[in-house]
Amino acid sequence: MTEPAIKEKIIGFMASNGLRVTAQRQAIIEAAFSTDEHYTAEELLERARQVDPSVSRATVYRTLPVLVQTGLLRELDLGKDQMYYDPNYASHPNHNHIICVDCDKIVEFEDYCLDVRESVIAKNLGFRPGAVRLRIEATCEQLASTGTCARRDASGVK
Amino acid sequence: MTEPAIKEKIIGFMASNGLRVTAQRQAIIEAAFSTDEHYTAEELLERARQVDPSVSRATVYRTLPVLVQTGLLRELDLGKDQMYYDPNYASHPNHNHIICVDCDKIVEFEDYCLDVRESVIAKNLGFRPGAVRLRIEATCEQLASTGTCARRDASGVK
DNA sequence: CTTTATGCAAAGGGTTTGCAACAAA
């Protein structure tokens, strides 16, 4: 169930930008923020259709950028073929992701040390230190040592 | 001009893997390592064709993974529509990238502090600390403060 | 000769877009 505060925030954003609050968009908002899992556009479509079956893929793709603009949803490029969306930035505004390149395992983490260091680096190189996003790619230990891992097996061998 | 050492290394790799050293592959190797700029598959094709006009796009796409396997070339996912390739890992094995999300500016940097911290984090989260790759997204200061920047203007407004 | 590589063109797959019908404000 999506928090009312989130829904209000988004509807307010839409109102002040001349965007209409349609049934489809409401269904997509509900689907987008009633989970704390990452999801793809396709998965969001499926979930939104459980709320309102009339939602089309095109509308999902057209609505996602709106949600991202509110700052409550973030688009994640996890190095896969598709984009992923992360609804957890409202509760954890500074989290980062570490990704197993082989098995798709993703772990969210916060680290003040890293944040400080990356801000310094960004500033020194002529970048604006705010709004820095970082992703770490690695191999998960289980996969590296045993040659397999739960998640890799579950998602079908690549 | 590609360093002979690099070319030898790659040809050695191919030999020991039963891969044939064709004229096209040699042209692609030459094109791939005679620059220190990042490039896309399409740009590599163009440069390879200056060496041997018979090189086809398919062969470029089929050869790139071989070069990546040698460890001398790295595939970079910079969050754009295409993959980029970085031939500078032979000279700077530990460098990272910081990317301006808006204007495509990319700066390479090395930072021991960051490397150590990210290794610790990776280890704590159950990832293998070696072979960690990291990318930072940010907005370049010039673009943020002036609303435009040289590179953005040069590459056509998005 | 045997086996791998090549070029071509078509296929793939996530995402975007043109358009006529619709519906919020």
Place this chain on the structure above:
DNA sequence: TTTGTTGCAAACCCTTTGCATAAAG
């Protein structure tokens, strides 16, 4: 009403792939 929105299906674009031909070893 007016103007933004929707669903559909086609278009996009980078990348991959099937196939008959070519050439490395």
